Amino acid sequence: MSSHTAEISPTLTRPTPPTVRANGLSDVVSDSLLIAWRSLKKIPRSPDWLIAATVQPIMFTLLFRYIFAGAIQSSLPVGVSAVNYLIAGIVAQSVVFNTMATGIGLTEDLQKGLMDRFRALPMTRSSVIVGRVLADVVLNAFVTMIGILAGLAAGFRPNGGAAEWSMTIALLVLTSLAFSWMMAFTGLSLKTVEAVNSVGFLWVFPLTFVSSAFVPTSTLPGWLRVFAENQPFTLLVNAVRGWLTGYPEVGNQGWLAAIWMVGVMVVFIPLSVWQYQRRTTR
Amino acid sequence: MARSQAIVAEGLTKSFGKTRALAGVDLSVAEGTVLGLLGPNGAGKTTTVRILTTLLKPDAGRALVAGIDVAKHPDRVRARIGLTGQYAAVDENLTGRENLILFGRLYRLAKRDAVRRAEELLTQFDLADAASRVVKTYSGGMRRRLDLAASLVVSPPVLFLDEPTTGLDPRGRLGMWETIEGLAGSGTTVLLTTQYLEEADRLADRIVVIDHGAIIAEGTAEELKARVGGERLDVVVAQHDDVPTARRILEALGGAEAQVDVAERRVTAPLPGGAKRLAAAVREFDSSGVELVDFVLRRPTLDDVFLSLTGHAADVTGNGNGGGNDAPPNGKVKAEADLALAGTKER
Ligand SMILES: Nc1ncnc2c1ncn2[C@@H]1O[C@H](COP(=O)(O)OP(=O)(O)OP(=O)(O)O)[C@@H](O)[C@H]1O
Ligand SMILES: [Mg+2]
Numbered sequence: 231m232s233s234h235t236a237e238i239s240p241t242l243t244r245p246t247p248p249t250v251r252a253n254g255l256s257d258v259v260s261d262s263l264l265i266a267w268r269s270l271k272k273i274p275r276s277p278d279w280l281i282a283a284t285v286q287p288i289m290f291t292l293l294f295r296y297i298f299a300g301a302i303q304s305s306l307p308v309g310v311s312a313v314n315y316l317i318a319g320i321v322a323q324s325v326v327f328n329t330m331a332t333g334i335g336l337t338e339d340l341q342k343g344l345m346d347r348f349r350a351l352p353m354t355r356s357s358v359i360v361g362r363v364l365a366d367v368v369l370n371a372f373v374t375m376i377g378i379l380a381g382l383a384a385g386f387r388p389n390g391g392a393a394e395w396s397m398t399i400a401l402l403v404l405t406s407l408a409f410s411w412m413m414a415f416t417g418l419s420l421k422t423v424e425a426v427n428s429v430g431f432l433w434v435f436p437l438t439f440v441s442s443a444f445v446p447t448s449t450l451p452g453w454l455r456v457f458a459e460n461q462p463f464t465l466l467v468n469a470v471r472g473w474l475t476g477y478p479e480v481g482n483q484g485w486l487a488a489i490w491m492v493g494v495m496v497v498f499i500p501l502s503v504w505q506y507q508r509r510t511t512r
Numbered sequence: 513m514a515r516s517q518a519i520v521a522e523g524l525t526k527s528f529g530k531t532r533a534l535a536g537v538d539l540s541v542a543e544g545t546v547l548g549l550l551g552p553n554g555a556g557k558t559t560t561v562r563i564l565t566t567l568l569k570p571d572a573g574r575a576l577v578a579g580i581d582v583a584k585h586p587d588r589v590r591a592r593i594g595l596t597g598q599y600a601a602v603d604e605n606l607t608g609r610e611n612l613i614l615f616g617r618l619y620r621l622a623k624r625d626a627v628r629r630a631e632e633l634l635t636q637f638d639l640a641d642a643a644s645r646v647v648k649t650y651s652g653g654m655r656r657r658l659d660l661a662a663s664l665v666v667s668p669p670v671l672f673l674d675e676p677t678t679g680l681d682p683r684g685r686l687g688m689w690e691t692i693e694g695l696a697g698s699g700t701t702v703l704l705t706t707q708y709l710e711e712a713d714r715l716a717d718r719i720v721v722i723d724h725g726a727i728i729a730e731g732t733a734e735e736l737k738a739r740v741g742g743e744r745l746d747v748v749v750a751q752h753d754d755v756p757t758a759r760r761i762l763e764a765l766g767g768a769e770a771q772v773d774v775a776e777r778r779v780t781a782p783l784p785g786g787a788k789r790l791a792a793a794v795r796e797f798d799s800s801g802v803e804l805v806d807f808v809l810r811r812p813t814l815d816d817v818f819l820s821l822t823g824h825a826a827d828v829t830g831n832g833n834g835g836g837n838d839a840p841p842n843g844k845v846k847a848e849a850d851l852a853l854a855g856t857k858e859r
Contacts, residue, residue, distance in 0.1 A: 253587070257620075261618060264614060264617050264618060267614075268603055268605075268606060268610070268614050271605065271606055271610065272605030272606070275605060275646060276605070342599075342601065342604070343597055343599045343600070343601035344601050344602070344603060346562075346567055346595075346597050346601055347595070347597070347601040347602075347615070347662070348618070349566070349567055350565050350566065350567060350590055350593065350595040351590060351615065351618045351619060352587050352590040352591040352618075352619065352620065353618045353619075510567065
């Protein structure tokens with residue numbers, strides 16, 4: 231179509247676009263922080279979320295502590311507190327479970343068309359996910375802290391020093407990051423929140439339950455035991471448990487767990503960014 | 513010439529699996545003008561907008577927006593466009609003000625400028641009172657206004673509006689029209705899609721009618737109206753039984769097929785010669801003894817254009833891609849008319 235419409239003469243109020251410049255690393259940071267800010271902003275405004283985020287870790291901690299502690303005490307070495315043993319496991323499990331929020335949040339943004347708006351902005355591409363992951367790490371820390379407090383109230387008696395707590399926190403933050411990226415990929419690959427929920431559980435359930443989190447792996451049948459003793463989540467639980475309560479011996483399990491988490495990120499960061507591009511340009 | 517065109521698209525095609533959403537679309541929109549992209553559900557309006565706004569890659573074809581190749585420099589295009597998608601895309605958990613500040617910051621405005629711009633827009637879009645409320649609590653119209661405001665944060669020279677008034681009440685629609693007219697008046701190039709013919713008629717300098725991914729007509733509203741013939745005679749009869757007679761009379765007078773709305777007992781047909789032939793029409797009806805309720809000579813509307821252009825298409829495929837709410841496919845109208853004829857014959 232070749233238009234013969236008389237051109238409207240430009241008026242003085244003709245808008246001018248902002249000057250365009252290439253996006254740099256500092257833009258990724260500032261855009262990500264903006265996105266993280268908007269994800270966190272909703273928290274104080276959603277009483278639902280706050281209640282769920284508080285009640286759930288308390289409930290989990292207490293349930294597991296009072297139901298399982300008695301049962302597993304006999305399979306633990308003499309002198310090892312079952313409550314200490316369990317609560318360290320619950321903390322690690324809670325960190326992994328909480329990362330499902332990343333997948334759900336991204337799917338919601340996709341569904342609501344917000345991703346289209348972000349995509350049509352001259353902002354950096356990856357910050358939509360980076361920002362969300364950052365926000366979820368903060369929220370995860372909050373929820374996990376409540377779980378630990380509930381544990382302390384229910385008889386959790388960690389004896390780790392400042393160094394052990396620092397290593398634990400560092401490893402848990404790394405875990406939160408890694409699994410958030412995995413969930414980001416899951417969320418960006420699926421169409422509905424329900425699907426993200428189910429698939430998220432498919433990742434997380436076997437990983438956290440077929441591990442040393444709730445029962446000593448020595449109580450598991452043969453093939454399950456092989457898996458449980460060699461998977462990354464067991465390494466994580468053992469490291470956290472060892473640092474905080476002195477049992478078991480941590481050895482190099484902390485390092486190995488950290489390497490695993492870095493590996494997960496190496497795989498899932500590019501996958502997520504790729505999936506985001508694909509999903510939003512179809 | 514190329515420089516004065518804010519939007520140019522050549523041979524855009526796009527398929528989703530077996531669905532051919534676009535089958536070669538050419539567009540050009542002169543700077544500072546408004547183009548109305550008019551089409552029924554599934555015509556390919558949103559697909560076209562998504563390609564032009566860098567959200568979707570075409571299978572083939574090329575597009576320039578503000579003189580920049582959409583595929584080659586999407587980031588440069590993004591800094592020059594505003595997009596209001598078909599569904600309001602704002603963050604429901606933020607307040608109206610926070611949304612606008614967020615988008616301003618993402619457009620790389622300094623914080624102070626983003627805040628100032630947000631206030632301006634909130635006032636301009638009549639959202640100042642609701643500025644501190646979470647968007648979740650907004651009505652559909654308020655969301656829509658906020659959505660439009662969000663795409664105007666940096667006063668982009670080219671604005672894409674995908675069905676900007678769908679879901680608005682008449683007052684909201686009128687307000688939106690005035691806003692769009694204001695933007696166009698200040699030199700913004702606007703591409704808007706719509707299913708509403710009066711909307712395109714009122715806002716657009718040029719109209720492109722699209723159906724099944726292809727352009728089936730284009731021109732000014734006047735040009736399109738001229739294509740369906742001159743003035744039309746609109747007749748409403750008192751008795752249902754008289755509908756076929758009225759139809760016969762009108763078709764004989766105008767020499768073209770009449771459109772029949774049985775429920776309304778309305779028959780419409782072009783009347784070449786307009787006012788000059790009016791007397792003849794009156795005489796014909798007088799001698800036939802048909803009792804008339806309404807008898808109006810009118811200029812063709814875009815509804816007439818739309819029906820005559822897309823009616824058959826909706827009829828052939830029958831895949832639910834029929835006209836919009838205000839434009840029933842011709843096939844349906846004809847079928848009803850035939851039924852009515854059969855009915856009267858039996859009696
Ligand atoms: N992501 C997609 N996957 C599959 N099919 C799609 C997709 N997007 C659009 N289509 C199909 O492409 C065709 C054109 O769709 P499009 O959304 O462009 O129509 P539209 O004119 O905007 O319609 P509406 O008035 O309903 O918004 C339709 O048949 C639609 O079903
Ligand atoms: Mg559409």
